[in-house]
Structure formats: C-alpha cells, structure tokens
Amino acid sequence: MRRIFQSLATILAVFVTMAGAAPDPAWAAGERDITVAQGIDAEFLDVQMTNNIVTLIINTSIYDTLLTRDKQLQLVPALATSHRLVSEKVWEVKLRPGVTFHNGEPFDATAVKFSFERIYRADFKSPQKGWFSTIERVEIVDPHTVRFHTKVPDPAMPARMTLMYQLAPKYVAQVGDVQANLKPVGTGPFKFVEWTKNDRIIVEANDAHWSGKPAVRRATWRPIPELGARIAALQTGQADLIVNVPPDQLQTLTATRSVRVEKMPSCRIIYFGIAQIKGGALADRRVRQAINHAVDVQGILDSVLQGNGKRINSSMPPNVWGYDPSIPFYDYNPKKAKELLTAAGQTNLQLTLQAPNGRWAMDKDIAQAVAGQLTENGIKTNVKIIGEWGSYVRSVLDHKTEDIFMNGWCLPSLEPDHWVTPNLHTGEPVSQYSNLEVDKLMEQARAEMNTEKRKQLYSQLLRLIRDDAPWIFGYQQMDIYGVNNRLKWTPRGDESIRLTEIGF
Amino acid sequence: MLAYVLRRLLQSVLVLLGVSVIVFGLLHLTGDPTRLLLPLEAREEDVRQLRALLGLDDPLWVQYLRFLSRAVRGDFGLSFKHQVPALTLIRQTLPATLELTAAGLALALVVAVPAGILAALRRNSLLDAVCSVGVLLGQAMPVYWLGLLLILVFAVWLGWFPAAGRDGPASLVLPATALGAFSMARIARMARSGMLEVLAQDYVRTARAAGLRTFVVTYKYALKNAAIPLVTIVGLEFGILLGGAVITETIFAWPGVGRLAVDAIFSRDYPLVQAIVAMLATLFVLINLAMDLVYTYLDPRIVFVRSKQ
Numbered sequence: 001m002r003r004i005f006q007s008l009a010t011i012l013a014v015f016v017t018m019a020g021a022a023p024d025p026a027w028a029a030g031e032r033d034i035t036v037a038q039g040i041d042a043e044f045l046d047v048q049m050t051n052n053i054v055t056l057i058i059n060t061s062i063y064d065t066l067l068t069r070d071k072q073l074q075l076v077p078a079l080a081t082s083h084r085l086v087s088e089k090v091w092e093v094k095l096r097p098g099v100t101f102h103n104g105e106p107f108d109a110t111a112v113k114f115s116f117e118r119i120y121r122a123d124f125k126s127p128q129k130g131w132f133s134t135i136e137r138v139e140i141v142d143p144h145t146v147r148f149h150t151k152v153p154d155p156a157m158p159a160r161m162t163l164m165y166q167l168a169p170k171y172v173a174q175v176g177d178v179q180a181n182l183k184p185v186g187t188g189p190f191k192f193v194e195w196t197k198n199d200r201i202i203v204e205a206n207d208a209h210w211s212g213k214p215a216v217r218r219a220t221w222r223p224i225p226e227l228g229a230r231i232a233a234l235q236t237g238q239a240d241l242i243v244n245v246p247p248d249q250l251q252t253l254t255a256t257r258s259v260r261v262e263k264m265p266s267c268r269i270i271y272f273g274i275a276q277i278k279g280g281a282l283a284d285r286r287v288r289q290a291i292n293h294a295v296d297v298q299g300i301l302d303s304v305l306q307g308n309g310k311r312i313n314s315s316m317p318p319n320v321w322g323y324d325p326s327i328p329f330y331d332y333n334p335k336k337a338k339e340l341l342t343a344a345g346q347t348n349l350q351l352t353l354q355a356p357n358g359r360w361a362m363d364k365d366i367a368q369a370v371a372g373q374l375t376e377n378g379i380k381t382n383v384k385i386i387g388e389w390g391s392y393v394r395s396v397l398d399h400k401t402e403d404i405f406m407n408g409w410c411l412p413s414l415e416p417d418h419w420v421t422p423n424l425h426t427g428e429p430v431s432q433y434s435n436l437e438v439d440k441l442m443e444q445a446r447a448e449m450n451t452e453k454r455k456q457l458y459s460q461l462l463r464l465i466r467d468d469a470p471w472i473f474g475y476q477q478m479d480i481y482g483v484n485n486r487l488k489w490t491p492r493g494d495e496s497i498r499l500t501e502i503g504f
Numbered sequence: 505m506l507a508y509v510l511r512r513l514l515q516s517v518l519v520l521l522g523v524s525v526i527v528f529g530l531l532h533l534t535g536d537p538t539r540l541l542l543p544l545e546a547r548e549e550d551v552r553q554l555r556a557l558l559g560l561d562d563p564l565w566v567q568y569l570r571f572l573s574r575a576v577r578g579d580f581g582l583s584f585k586h587q588v589p590a591l592t593l594i595r596q597t598l599p600a601t602l603e604l605t606a607a608g609l610a611l612a613l614v615v616a617v618p619a620g621i622l623a624a625l626r627r628n629s630l631l632d633a634v635c636s637v638g639v640l641l642g643q644a645m646p647v648y649w650l651g652l653l654l655i656l657v658f659a660v661w662l663g664w665f666p667a668a669g670r671d672g673p674a675s676l677v678l679p680a681t682a683l684g685a686f687s688m689a690r691i692a693r694m695a696r697s698g699m700l701e702v703l704a705q706d707y708v709r710t711a712r713a714a715g716l717r718t719f720v721v722t723y724k725y726a727l728k729n730a731a732i733p734l735v736t737i738v739g740l741e742f743g744i745l746l747g748g749a750v751i752t753e754t755i756f757a758w759p760g761v762g763r764l765a766v767d768a769i770f771s772r773d774y775p776l777v778q779a780i781v782a783m784l785a786t787l788f789v790l791i792n793l794a795m796d797l798v799y800t801y802l803d804p805r806i807v808f809v810r811s812k813q
Binding site for chain 2: 037040043044046049051123125127129130177178181182196197198199200222223224225226228229230232233235236238388389390391393394396397411418422428429430
C-alpha cells in the first residue's frame with residue numbers, strides 16, 4: 001500500500017511543481033501605468049504584415065506614419081512635416097529632421113524608400129500591397145525629401161500616407177523579418193518591451209519622441225476574448241480601458257463607481273447588401289427601394305441597440321471626407337413599399353437574408369429584426385445565420401451570397417473611395433452590385449485632383465447610390481468603451497486608441 | 505514486458521499517422537486560407553500570388569507528403585497567419601496549458617479521491633449525500649457558465665483572485681477550478697463506486713473476518729484494487745481536460761495552446777492546426793501509454809493476460 005501512496009504522491013508532486021512554475025505576479029502597476037484590454041492579441045508587431053484594426057492600434061504606439069490624423073480625424077504632419085503636389089503624378093514630402101528609431105538608427109529618406117519597397121518584395125506576404133498599389137516608385141531627393149511617383153493621378157495619396165508605417169532599414173536587414181516582428185523597432189511614442197503571445201504586449205514611454213513625453217509611462221495591451229472577463233477585469237482594476245462593450249452590458253458598467261462609459265460613432269458602417277447581380281426581382285430598382293422603405297432602421301437601432309448607432313443616408317459615414325449630410329434617409333413607409341412592389345409586379349416576394357453571429361455588436365439580433373419587418377410588410381424573409389466567419393467571407397467573395405447579406409465596413413485610411421469602390425464597383429470582390437453609371441462616377445472621383453470638384457462628385461455619387469438602393473442603408477456602429485475614472489480620455493472616430501491621447 | 509511496450513509504441517505511431525491524414529484532409533476541405541489572410545478588398549491576382557507563396561497550388565497528396573516528410577524531422581512549417589514557425593508558437597503556449605491542465609487535474613484528484621472513498625465508506629450518510637449533490641452539480645455545470653460565475657463571485661465581488669490573464673499562482677486558481685470541476689465530479693463518482701465494489705468482495709470480508717482492523721482492510725487491501733479504474737480515468741481525464749482547456753483558456757484569457765488552436769482553426773492556419781493536433785495527439789497517446797504501464801504495475805496480471813493473447 002505504501003507503494004500506492006508513493007506513486008500517487010509522486011504524480012501529485014509533479015503536478016504541484018508544474019503548477020508552481022508560473023511566473024511571479026508581474027507588475028505592481030505604477031500610477032501612470034495602464035492596461036488596455038481588447039478582444040484579441042496583435043497578429044504581428046511587424047506592422048507591415050497586418051491589416052487588422054486591433055493589431056494596427058497596438059502597432060501605432062510603436063511605429064509612426066508619414067502623416068496621421070488628429071482627434072477630429074483631420075490630416076496632420078507626423079514623420080512628414082509637409083507634402084505637396086509637384087505635378088499630377090508626383091508628390092513631394094519633406095521629412096522631419098532629427099528623428100531616430102528606438103535603436104538609435106536615424107530616420108531619413110532611405111527609411112521611407114525601404115519601408116515602401118519592403119511591402120512589394122515578392123517573398124514578403126504583406127496584406128498591405130493593395131493600400132499603395134497606385135504608387136510606382138519612391139525617389140530620394142535628399143536625406144529629408146522624398147518624391148512619390150504614382151501610376152495615375154491619385155488624390156488619396158495624403159490618406160495613404162497615414163498608413164505608411166516607417167521601419168528601420170538597417171535593423172530589419174540585420175535581424176531579418178521574423179525577429180523584426182518579435183522585437184519591433186519604430187520611431188513611435190512608445191518603445192517595445194515584451195510580447196507574450198495571447199497574454200500581453202508591454203510598451204514603455206519613448207521620452208525622446210518628436211511629439212514630446214507621453215503622460216502614460218508604461219502600457220500593457222492584453223487580449224481578453226471573453227466579454228464577461230473583460231468587464232470583470234475593468235471592474236476589478238485589472239484593466240483601465242476595455243473595448244467592444246455591447247449596449248446590453250452598459251448597465252453593469254455604470255453600476256461600478258470607479259468606471260465610466262465612453263461612446264463614439266465609429267467609421268464602421270453596417271449595411272445589408274442586396275444582391276442585385278443575382279438578377280430576378282432584385283435587379284429591379286423599385287424592389288430594392290421597396291425593401292428600404294419596408295425597414296424601420298431607426299426603430300431597430302432604438303430597440304435592439306438601445307439607440308447606440310446612427311443611421312446612414314448612403315454608403316459613407318459622417319467621419320469620412322466626402323460624406324454629404326443633405327442626402328435624405330429612406331423613410332419607413334410600408335404603404336409606399338407595397339406600391340413599389342405592386343408596380344414592379346413583385347407582390348409575392350420571398351427572400352433569404354444572411355448574417356454572421358458575433359462579428360458586430362448584436363448582429364444576429366439586428367438581422368432577425370430586419371427580416372421580421374420585411375416579412376411583416378409583405379416581403380417574406382428568412383434569416384440564415386452563418387456563424388463561421390471563413391464561410392461567411394467565402395460566400396461574399398465568391399458572389400454566392402443569399403439575396404440580402406449583412407456586412408460591416410471600415411478601412412483605416414478613411415479615404416472616401418475605400419467606402420464605395422470595394423463595396424459597389426462592378427466586379428470588386430465584395431460587391432454584389434453593378435451599375436455602369438455608378439462605376440464611372442467612382443472612377444472620376446478617385447482621380448479628381450481638385451478638392452472642391454472631388455467633393456461634388458462624391459455628393460453626386462452618394463445620391464445616385466442612395467436612389468438606386470444597392471443596400472438597405474444601415475447604420476454607423478457606436479464604439480463603446482469602459483474606462484477607469486483615473487484616466488482622462490475620450491475615444492476617436494476611427495476605432496483607434498492612441499496612448500499619447502491618454503492623461504491622468 | 506519490453507515486447508508489450510514496443511508493440512504499444514508501434515500502435516501509437518500508426519494512430520498518429522491516422523490522425524495526421526484525417527486532420528490534413530478535413531482542414532483542406534474547409535476551404536482556402538488565402539481569402540482570410542488577405543483583406544476583403546484584395547484583388548484576385550494578390551490572392552493567386554499568396555496561394556503560390558504558401559504552396560497551396562500543389563496537388564493535395566504532394567502537400568501531404570511534404571508536410572509528413574518535414575513533420576518527422578520536427579518541422580511543421582511557418583504558421584500562415586503569424587509567419588512564425590508553428591512549433592515556436594506551441595513552445596510559447598504549451599507550458600501555460602500544461603500548467604492549467606495539471607492544476608485542474610491535481611485539484612480534481614485531491615478533492616475527488618478522498619471524497620469518493622469517504623462517501624463509499626460512509627454509504628448513505630449525510631456525507632455521501634453531500635458528495636452526490638456535489639457530483640451532480642459538477643457534472644451538470646458547463647465550464648463556460650461556471651467560469652463566469654467564478655469570475656463574478658471571486659474576482660468582482662470578493663476580489664480574491666484576478667479575473668483574467670496569467671499573473672502567477674493566484675491567477676491559476678479560478679481557471680483550474682472551472683476546468684477541474686467536471687473531472688472532479690467524475691473521479692469522485694468512480695472512486696466511490698470502485699471502492700464500494702471492492703469492499704463487497706470476498707477477500708475484504710475474509711480480511712475482516714480474520715480480525716484485521718478496518719483501517720488496514722480499507723487502505724492496505726481495498727484501495728489498491730479500487731485504484732485501478734481510477735488510473736485509467738485519470739489518463740482519459742487528462743485528455744478531456746486538454747480539450748476543455750480550449751474553453752477555459754478563452755474565458756480566463758489564459759495564454760495557452762487551446763486558444764491558439766481555436767484561433768488557428770478559424771483562420772484556416774493549416775500548418776499551425778496540424779502542428780497543434782500532432783502535438784496534442786502525441787501527448788494524449790503517450791499519457792495513455794504511461795497509464796497502461798502504471799496499470800501493469802498496480803496489477804501484474806494485466807501484462808500476463810495481454811502477452812498471452
């Protein structure tokens with residue numbers, strides 16, 4: 001019997017030893033140290049390997065871009081102090097002097113050229129290749145001046161410059177791509193300290209940053225996927241700032257005294273695409289308009305999202321330059337919907353609407369509400385939930401969606417063309433719509449170098465899209481954050497979290 | 505004995521090979537990962553280029569053989585999504601999972617074995633009833649729900665333990681409890697019924713009749729035989745716990761291999777999924793093998809019977 005106890009004791013001892021091997025309690029948080037909890041970990045700290053918004057947010061603390069956007073989302077200088085159009089296809093950019101990377105390497109024109117060319121290196125799997133596809137080459141004029149030569153006249157160049165993250169050429173060449181990802185070096189306001197996959201990324205203030213000393217001394221980015229745990233982490237002070245709080249959890253947060261809620265209408269729009277290219281009834285504009293009149297978007301926002309969302313009048317949110325507030329919303333008008341359907345000879349229409357589950361706040365519930373109203377107003381609509389995002393994406397990219405598909409859209413460039421062309425241009429991967437008149441206007445607008453004229457073109461385009469109704473125009477998502485009261489911070493309209501904007 | 509071990513090892517290799525074929529086949533049935541790696545607005549030509557770079561254009565059998573020939577040399581390739589060797593990612597996350605699983609199992613054993621034995625010895629007593637209710641609760645509560653409940657009570661209300669993350673021993677308590685609860689219930693039940701069965705056997709009655717003290721009868725003679733089914737269960741439980749860790753790790757933001765696996769599956773990260781499955785399958789097979797060997801130690805008749813077959 002002693003042997004049994006011995007063996008049991010041995011097994012237990014092994015387990016206990018393993019359990020005891022955990023790291024020590026890592027940080028007794030200093031007064032100006034903060035922890036930000038998001039749903040996922042950074043995919044990469046090699047910023048050129050990602051297009052994921054959460055990953056970009058984290059990387060923006062380590063890397064700088066040529067231009068950036070201030071809190072009002074206006075373009076402002078960053079590593080570029082100025083930019084100007086030299087000729088229709090040449091942009092000249094003056095670089096900030098005296099800037100060094102965290103490893104001491106100087107930032108100059110070579111770095112800009114290197115950073116651009118690295119994305120297009122044949123064996124480099126950057127998902128950012130599409131972001132700069134209009135650029136032909138980068139020319140070094142002098143150590144602090146570069147010229148971008150574009151293939152076509154490209155008024156979106158300044159917006160693209162907000163995504164041109166700058167890497168240290170010598171460092172990357174020396175350590176290689178894999179190490180550059182694991183130990184990132186940038187010029188940003190924070191220096192990389194540590195990355196434990198799926199656990200934490202720690203950065204510390206770079207007091208030599210050109211924008212001055214950040215108030216936050218040390219920041220920890222933590223991925224906490226489960227919403228309940230994320231909220232608990234905020235309530236217990238384990239996290240100071242959490243993202244993606246759904247509207248139905250607001251009460252829980254407001255009940256905690258040390259915590260407040262911050263909201264901001266996002267650049268992300270949620271829409272219900274109508275698969276016009278499928279033909280049949282959906283090819284008839286009157287049917288698509290009827291569908292829009294048959295859905296009470298505001299009513300759904302009020303009931304399902306408790307008012308956390310703002311209707312959109314066409315295919316752009318107000319945060320994006322080019323938006324036109326004078327375009328009217330579709331009014332909720334079941335009678336008009338019926339008239340339009342009768343006129344189109346579609347009085348017995350049956351549709352299927354597809355939606356994901358858990359991709360956007362209360363997506364499934366909203367889809368069900370939309371289908372419910374359509375059915376109530378004479379368009380019998382079934383809901384098909386595709387929970388797995390990979391399959392969902394495939395149905396969209398293969399142009400094999402159901403009659404109506406839910407989609408959300410925001411690109412970090414905030415460039416107006418990026419809201420219309422990918423979603424609505426004929427033949428684009430996401431687009432389930434084709435209208436040559438719309439195509440022509442998009443092409444014209446994205447090449448127009450005169451700002452005033454360009455703005456008019458977008459107004460015209462958005463009005464045309466509104467009338468042709470390729471979507472049920474949905475809403476602008478509300479970004480909801482939980483914040484510890486010791487932080488002075490308000491959110492931005494581009495889903496980003498800038499550590500430099502946090503005070504105490 | 506040696507022949508037995510060798511035969512079991514050979515069987516294990518076949519099992520692992522089978523697992524690799526099934527996983528490889530199933531993964532490639534789920535669709536093209538390039539679509540998920542690139543932004544939605546990416547052009548067809550970018551998609552084609554990436555497919556070629558990732559080696560996805562080759563026929564399936566070529567891809568499988570390439571995978572196999574590398575895998576036997578310990579190279580599972582670069583994770584599509586993270587562009588880091590799959591094994592490096594596993595090396596970073598596996599310790600956290602083993603720590604959690606071991607703690608969960610240890611907790612389950614420490615509570616469940618004495619509870620089960622005591623319940624058997626004091627059959628139909630209040631203690632037995634309390635244990636039965638505990639077992640019922642443990643088996644009925646989903647990890648997901650129990651996890652959130654533990655966070656609410658012990659992190660938010662009482663503030664005893666952190667709500668999420670891996671920050672030292674204190675942070676291990678809640679996830680290990682959530683993970684271990686189900687096993688705890690099952691082990692307690694097995695311990696109780698195993699003990700009851702043994703206690704009813706002739707040799708126990710004989711021992712008692714011979715005037716041996718109850719303590720000696722129970723712990724020297726009965727327990728050893730009651731332990732045999734428990735050892736099997738512990739081996740199996742370890743595998744079940746590794747699986748359960750997927751959910752527990754997600755709830756408690758525990759940086760383990762389970763979360764890595766879920767993430768890899770959803771992003772169709774073939775190399776990473778294959779590496780994780782291969783690693784977990786190996787671990788599972790090895791643990792079962794070890795348990796079988798412990799078995800033979802506890803009951804020498806087992807080898808004898810098997811080698812006769």
